[in-house]
Amino acid sequence: MSTKKSNTAGWNWFLQRATGVALVVLLGFHFAVEHFIVGAHHITAENTVERITYGVIEGDHVLGQISINMPAFLYQATAILLLAFSIYHGMYGVYNILMEQDGLKKYRAQLKYFFIVFSIVLFIQGILIFLAFFEPFWEIYDPR
Amino acid sequence: MATTQETQKTETPAAAEAETATLDVFRYIPEEDDKPHTETYEIETFEGMTVLDALIKIRDEQDPSLTVRHSCRMARCGSDALYINGTQRLACNTQVSELKQPIDVEPLPRFDVIRDLVVEMSEFYNRMESVEPWFQPDHEPETGDEYLQSPENRKNIDTVLDCIWCAACTSSCSPAASDSDFPGPAALAKAYRFYKDEREGEETRRRRLEMLENSHGIYRCHTQFNCTEVCPKNISPTEAIMEMSRDAIKEKLRFWR
Amino acid sequence: MSKERRVESYDRGRIEDLGRAKDWAIHKPGMWAFYLHRFTGLVLSFYLVMHLGVLGTGFWLGHEEYTVILQGLESLYIVRVLEIGLFAAFVFHALNGIRIVMFDMTVGLDIQEQLFYLSIALSFAIVLAGVPFFLL
Numbered sequence: 175m176s177t178k179k180s181n182t183a184g185w186n187w188f189l190q191r192a193t194g195v196a197l198v199v200l201l202g203f204h205f206a207v208e209h210f211i212v213g214a215h216h217i218t219a220e221n222t223v224e225r226i227t228y229g230v231i232e233g234d235h236v237l238g239q240i241s242i243n244m245p246a247f248l249y250q251a252t253a254i255l256l257l258a259f260s261i262y263h264g265m266y267g268v269y270n271i272l273m274e275q276d277g278l279k280k281y282r283a284q285l286k287y288f289f290i291v292f293s294i295v296l297f298i299q300g301i302l303i304f305l306a307f308f309e310p311f312w313e314i315y316d317p318r
Numbered sequence: 319m320a321t322t323q324e325t326q327k328t329e330t331p332a333a334a335e336a337e338t339a340t341l342d343v344f345r346y347i348p349e350e351d352d353k354p355h356t357e358t359y360e361i362e363t364f365e366g367m368t369v370l371d372a373l374i375k376i377r378d379e380q381d382p383s384l385t386v387r388h389s390c391r392m393a394r395c396g397s398d399a400l401y402i403n404g405t406q407r408l409a410c411n412t413q414v415s416e417l418k419q420p421i422d423v424e425p426l427p428r429f430d431v432i433r434d435l436v437v438e439m440s441e442f443y444n445r446m447e448s449v450e451p452w453f454q455p456d457h458e459p460e461t462g463d464e465y466l467q468s469p470e471n472r473k474n475i476d477t478v479l480d481c482i483w484c485a486a487c488t489s490s491c492s493p494a495a496s497d498s499d500f501p502g503p504a505a506l507a508k509a510y511r512f513y514k515d516e517r518e519g520e521e522t523r524r525r526r527l528e529m530l531e532n533s534h535g536i537y538r539c540h541t542q543f544n545c546t547e548v549c550p551k552n553i554s555p556t557e558a559i560m561e562m563s564r565d566a567i568k569e570k571l572r573f574w575r
Numbered sequence: 576m577s578k579e580r581r582v583e584s585y586d587r588g589r590i591e592d593l594g595r596a597k598d599w600a601i602h603k604p605g606m607w608a609f610y611l612h613r614f615t616g617l618v619l620s621f622y623l624v625m626h627l628g629v630l631g632t633g634f635w636l637g638h639e640e641y642t643v644i645l646q647g648l649e650s651l652y653i654v655r656v657l658e659i660g661l662f663a664a665f666v667f668h669a670l671n672g673i674r675i676v677m678f679d680m681t682v683g684l685d686i687q688e689q690l691f692y693l694s695i696a697l698s699f700a701i702v703l704a705g706v707p708f709f710l711l
Contacts (some may be wrong), residue, residue, distance in 0.1 A: 181570075183533035188567050189609035198669040205662060210708045214658065215649035219638035236708050271613065274497040274538065283632055299627050306634035306641075317637065346585055354585065404601045430584035438584040492609075540613075541678050543605030543687055557684050564681050 191265055193259040198258040201270060207231055211240050219307070226307040250304075257300040263295045339363045340420035341372060346431050347383065354431065363414050369423065370398055370409035385434040393550055396482030399489070400435055401427055404487035404505075406548040426489040442485045445494075445501045448507035449530065456519035465517040474514040478507045478558060480551040487545030487555055489545070499534035503545035503555035506536060510558035527566050535564045577690040604688045612671045622661055657708045663702045670694035 176210065208214060212221065213235035224230045229244035269289045272278050305311045332343040338360055345357045346354035359376045370388055386409070393411040400409045401424040403417050414421065429437035459465045487503040488494050494502035502511070512518065513526050530536050539559040546554040602610075629648070633641035648654050674690045677683045683690055 181528070181531065183535070183537055184531050184566055184570055187537040187563070188570065191679060194672045195676060198672065201665055202669070207667065209658070209662070210705070213708070213711075214655075215646065217649075218632065218642045219646050220642075222633070222641075223638075236711055248451060261622055264616075264623045266621050267616050271617075274493055274531070276498050276502070296624065296627055299631050302634040303627065303630045306638075312638075348585065354587070380587050404598045427587075430586050432584045437619065449639070492606075541605065541675060542609045542654050545602050547605070554684070556678075557681070560678050560684060564679060567679075 186266060193263040196255070197259050197263055200252055203252060204256055211235060211237065212240070223312075224309045224311055226253060226304060228311040235257065250308075253304060254301075257292060257304070261293050261296050261300070263284060265289050265296070336362045339367075339372060339414050341369075341376065342420045342422050343373070343376070343435070344386065344424040344431075345384070345434055347433055349384075358420065365415075367404055367540060368410050369400070369407075369412045369414060369416045369417070369421065372414055373409060373420075373423070383434075385436050387436050394482060396484030399426055399484035399486040399550075401489070403423065403450070405444060406490050408484060408486070408550045411550050428489050428495040429485070436483075439485060441498075442483075442488055442502075442504070443513070445484065445488065445505045446508060448501050449505045449512075450526075451505075451508045451512060454518055454522050455514070456521040467515065467517050471514070471516045474510045477551075477553050478511045478514075478555075481511075481553055483505055484550065486550060487553075490544035490548045492515060492544075493538045493540055494540065497534060500538040501530075501535065503539075503559070506530070506539070507545075507553055507555040507558045510555075510562060511563060524569075527562065527569065530562060531566050534564065539563070543564045585656065604691045608671055608674070608687075608691045608694075611667060612675070615668040618661070619668060622664075648649045655709050659702065659706060662705055663698065666701045666705075667694065667698040672696055 207225070208217065211231055212233035216233065216235065221232060224232065226249065227246065229246035229249035230245065231240070231242040231249075233240050266289075269285065272285055273282060305315070330511070341359045341361070342356050343355045343359060343490075344354055344500050345351070359380055361374070361375050361379070365449060368391075370386070370391060373384065373386045375388070386398065386400075388410065390397075391410045393408050398404060398409040400423075401546050402409065402412055403422050406426060408508040409423075423435065425431050425435045425437045429439070429442070432438050453465075455465060466498055481504060483504065485504060487507075488505070494500050508524065509530055515531075516523075516524075539556065541556055541560070543556050546556045549555070629644065630641075632644050636644075671691070673692045674683070674694055676686070677690070678687070
């Protein structure tokens with residue numbers, strides 16, 4: 175055990191717990207919207223746009239006809255937070271499993287950079303998906 | 319006395335007869351064997367026989383080459399922690415009658431074997447040393463020549479002080495096995511003993527917490543509770559580690575206020 | 576364990592670190608909680624990467640393709656069954672995660688086994704209640 179000070183470990187660990195607790199709510203909400211209200215097989219690009227751009231959650235699944243009007247910014251906030259938190263929580267979790275393996279000791283520095291870069295790539299991909307269903311952006315960008 | 323023994327005999331004739339126990343013992347003699355193997359021994363048991371008694375009996379009567387580390391035979395020295403029927407236990411503290419037969423006796427898992435049931439402990443001692451388990455006061459004693467501890471403060475460390483360095487917990491902990499930089503439950507329980515000792519002073523307490531807080535320190539505990547389950551002294555290293563990591567986080571959040 | 580040894584000793588190998596099949600049967604609840612938490616965590620992380628990959632079609636290919644791909648995947652029965660598994664993984668990971676956060680606040684350390692059983696029971700109840708939403 176090295177006595178080198180690395181206080182980031184404590185903060186990272188704390189963030190892992192904080193994002194975990196937040197994800198219970200955010201991912202729970204995500205499942206409720208996509209699977210319980212809308213139903214995964216009813217998801218189309220059109221109703222995804224409705225949700226992300228206007229915060230309108232509409233579905234006709236097991237629970238019957240449901241229509242919820244959320245403030246758009248609130249729905250967008252849950253979507254972006256869900257994206258950021260799940261990437262942090264998931265990637266930091268996997269990274270830690272690898273950090274614990276003596277066999278990978280040599281590659282610790284490389285693994286760290288790999289996970290940082292990979293997480294950023296995932297986040298950018300997530301933001302692009304968000305923008306694809308965010309109408310003001312898509313109207314300008316849409317390749318067709 | 320004789321009458322009570324006689325009545326017992328008539329009540330439970332089967333129990334009075336000499337019972338036997340079968341032990342599957344892990345054997346490895348570096349001079350003779352390329353690979354470890356299991357040898358089966360059958361012995362007569364007596365009432366109150368412990369696994370260590372059984373192993374000594376095997377050594378005395380059947381196979382003098384069987385090697386097992388033991389000393390006090392009363393769960394005080396911590397030298398005979400073994401892997402008995404799939405759990406880390408002290409051989410001297412485990413009754414043969416309580417175990418399912420055949421009794422599987424192996425050296426502590428995750429440690430290298432020197433011979434038979436004897437494992438290489440230096441790695442464990444290095445881990446113990448890594449948390450600096452010695453008294454480091456940051457000030458002179460307030461009164462007289464001695465550092466006096468209040469009874470209330472002593473209560474905090476009553477259980478962790480019982481640690482006999484048997485390594486049962488560290489052997490049961492999977493993060494300790496896969497990460498050699500993690501001090502493991504025994505060392506962290508020992509660290510807790512000093513962390514909680516207020517005689518060392520605030521400065522040392524902070525320094526200890528910072529040292530334990532590094533990326534392969536207290537945060538590697540995954541609350542498997544294996545250490546708590548196997549400890550022959552009923553110490554809960556998990557509890558000690560959780561308390562230290564809670565304090566460490568509290569300390570960090572304090573900067574905001 | 577360590578490469579620096581004072582005396583010659585025999586390394587029984589990695590199998591000792593992971594635990595052998597016969598020892599798995601006698602693992603205590605705390606250990607099962609750990610295994611399940613780690614397994615479900617890996618499943619969810621893997622799904623997250625796949626999920627972002629599939630949804631990415633919405634941006635890279637366009638809205639029509641996005642709808643076609645999603646509906647195509649959802650028409651497969653196996654995908655729906657696997658989604659129940661995903662939901663189960665999330666529910667257990669969340670409930671056991673709450674258990675772990677409780678421990679971090681040094682709450683409930685004495686009743687950790689009961690808390691594990693509680694998280695299992697609640698997971699079963701929630702997942703069973705959720706099954707119709709995935710299959711209908």
